[in-house]
Amino acid sequence: MTDLPKPSRRDLLAGATLLSGALAAPHALAQAASSATEILGFSKDTREPDLVLPLWPERRMPGGPVPQVTESVDDQWDNAGLRYRVAEHVTRPTLSYFAAANPTGAAVLIVPGGGYSRVGIDREGYESARWMNAQGVAAFVLRYRLPADRWGGKALVALQDAQRAMRLIRAGGPGRWSVDPRRVTVMGGSAGGHLALSLCVKVYDRTYPVLDEADHLLTRPDGAILLYPVVTLGAGTHVGSRLALLGPDPSPEDIAQWSFDGKLPGITPPIFLVHAVHDRVVPVDHALALFASVRASGGAIDMHLFEDGAHGLGLRADPSWPIARWPDLARQWQVRNGLS
Secondary structure (H helix, E strand, C coil), rough: CCCCCCCHHHCCCCCCHHHHHHCCCCHHHHHHHHHHHHHHHHHCCCCCEEEEEEECCCCCCCCCCCCCCCCCEEECCCCCCCCEEECCCCCCCCCCCCCCEECCCCCCEECCCCCECCCCCCCHHHHHHHHHHHHCCCEEEECCCCCHHHCCCCHHHHHHHHHHHHHHHHHCCCCCCCCCCCCEEEECCHHHHHHHHHHHHHCCCCCCCCCCHHHHHHCCCCCCEEEEECCCCCCCCCCHHHHHCCCCCCCHHHHHHHCCCCCCCCCCEEEEEEECCCCCCCCCCHHHHHHHHHHCCCCEEEEEEEEEEECCCCCCCCCCCHHHHHHHHHHHHHHHHHCC
């Protein structure tokens, strides 16, 4: 029996493009447009968090010394009239809680992008939280410290915040929330996707000393939704994210430590991955590399590639694009993996 040749990158992209075309059949396009219209209803929902709490006990935050910067929020509106707030120079990392009206017990930690030099608040953050709430999922938006500000803890400070956030979600407590600690997903886009992926891979890394009872809980998410994530900091990386995370002259060891296109541990949770083929910021090669790495490790990954799309779109995709259906696909993935 003759061995079949291994598919090339071109073949993989062609197959993904055909899949997108299949989704774009008339009935599917109508469903996508309808779904996207419902999702875009978030523009009328301006609900702010039900609770915002600091990640760390007073004067016990790891990763110092604190850089000489002043935290601020840049508050703008995009061309569609949607709010677009961005946090800069974060010195007081927080967790913003959005309570679901009809909670299922499932939860999601949302990690917005921003190239490790800023943190999105509305797009990829609060908007995603409100949508998750509509599915009965308790949502938590992380505002994390930025390695670009050159903290004493360097690249580690963002992961410290993500690990602490996951533990606080699982800890819950009176007057806060009650969630099933076995149904906590992490969701991240771009550099936020890289941080979410770090949380999935570095599950045994103790990045800070135990501060309270919450720090005895696991940091490994039960699943991950990754939107156009930064995967490698080596060749073909998003240069801005690498510069912010590792500085201007990173060592090969640092690059390898924070890249996920090689061998991954078998304990990595199930992953749902979305990327546009013509993403001009983070190349689709990042998604292809992650898919190959997860499959080689024996892990589970659902990859969805779309011909049309843009970087950082969050829930704001053009309803005529098949990629606008990614929330429906993500929701199906959550249900199938018991994370709903």
